[in-house]
Amino acid sequence: MxxxxxxxxxxxxxxxxxxxxxxxxxxxxxxxxxxxxxxxxxxxxxxxxxxxxxxxxxxxxxxxxxxxxxxxxxxxxxxxxxxxxxxxWHMLDSDFLAWHMLAAPTEDFVNDVFQLRRIFEPAAAALAAEFRDAASLEIIEAAYADMERFKTGDGDLIGADVRFHKAILAATGNGLLVGLGSLIEMALVGTFRMGWRSLAIKDDRLHQHRDVMQAIAAQKPDAARAAMAKLLGESAADVRRALIEDSAVGAPQSALAAGDP
Incomplete structure (x- = not known):
């Protein structure tokens, strides 16, 4: 050699x-x-x-x-x-959140995720409406455009949704909020994957994302706050329905549990 x-x-x-x-x-x-x-x-x-x-x-x-x-x-x-x-347990650790989503998330865990999101995301949307600049708005709009384009399953709808929410946090100009979004990204991916399953809800949920974006674009903090709160409430209901469906059919075994690493 x-x-x-x-x-x-x-x-x-x-x-x-x-x-x-x-x-x-x-x-x-x-x-x-x-x-x-x-x-x-x-x-x-x-x-x-x-x-x-x-x-x-x-x-x-x-x-x-x-x-x-x-x-x-x-x-x-x-x-x-x-x-x-x-x-x-370090609940916000990225590995921990990834393992939690693999372990067939419980209703308690989903409730925890959405309660946390309700605490900071409506306020973040209001801040984004107040402080966003043209560049940050362009990133939000690009993420939303990807969501519209990928809604039929021809692209990464989940990734576009994550980018949309993280772009709103970035538009606030608050580094701690940006960091918080990165911390819970794995939980976002997991819950988005469950919430977007139904074709029946996609247009409604996309319209609610658009309402958030338009309020931020118009620099209307109260409207942005209300639109984000409504979106989170409906999204939480989507994920709970997915949990009920999983419990009815039996959640699939994780690949991690199926064999040695």
């Missing part, structure tokens, strides 16, 4: 190890959030997990450290690795 080839292998090894660590943490994190290991329960011993996943002890412990950093587990000598109370 030549020196460049050896260097390439040496450089790729840490990347491969990180991928194994990340995927192992994802499987265990998913299983905790899905309730296979509820708060207060003990994870299987290291020996059993090593056999199950076929990884080294350092790899397993690196995955444990990732889960500890997210508040999901705590390891104690002579006790083992315990699942921490839900109050300790």
């Amino acid at each position: 030549s020196a460049p080839e050896r260097n390439e292998v040496a450089e790729s090894a840490p990347i491969a190890r990180r991928r194994v660590n990340d995927s192992l943490a994802a499987v265990l994190g998913y299983e905790i959030i899905a309730g296979l290991y509820p708060p207060g329960s003990r994870l299987p011993t290291e020996a059993r997990l090593l056999v199950r996943f076929g990884v080294s002890r350092p790899t397993l412990r690196e995955a444990f450290r990732a889960l500890e950093a997210k508040g999901l587990i705590v390891s104690r000598q002579k006790v083992g690795t315990m699942v921490r109370p839900k109050s300790d």
Whole structure:
């Protein structure tokens, strides 16, 4: 093997190890959030997990450290690795939100997401109406145009919807609101995917997005606030209907739970 080839292998090894660590943490994190290991329960011993996943002890412990950093587990000598109370979980962590959506989101989780959104998104729409400039409005309008174009399933409607809401946050000029939007992006993707299933609601929901956009364009904060509040209320109802449909047919098993990472 030549020196460049050896260097390439040496450089790729840490990347491969990180991928194994990340995927192992994802499987265990998913299983905790899905309730296979509820708060207060003990994870299987290291020996059993090593056999199950076929990884080294350092790899397993690196995955444990990732889960500890997210508040999901705590390891104690002579006790083992315990699942921490839900109050300790880092609910806004992007990985956590992604695992939560994979674990067939519960009605409680959906309610939490929409309650959070109701707290800040109507106010953000009002701020965007007050402070938006031409450039930020153009980004909102472009995202809405993509939503209209993709409503028949010929493009990424979910991605366009995410861009629309994040563009409104950016139009406020408030960096903390922008950061909050990025934090909950995975929850937005998951709930949007559920909410947009029905063809019957697409035109109504698109019109409500347009109402928000037009109020921001007209720089009418009160109208923007009201339009966003209405949109969130209807969207929450869409997602709850999707949850009921899933419970009736049985939610599909996640790919994470179907096999080793």
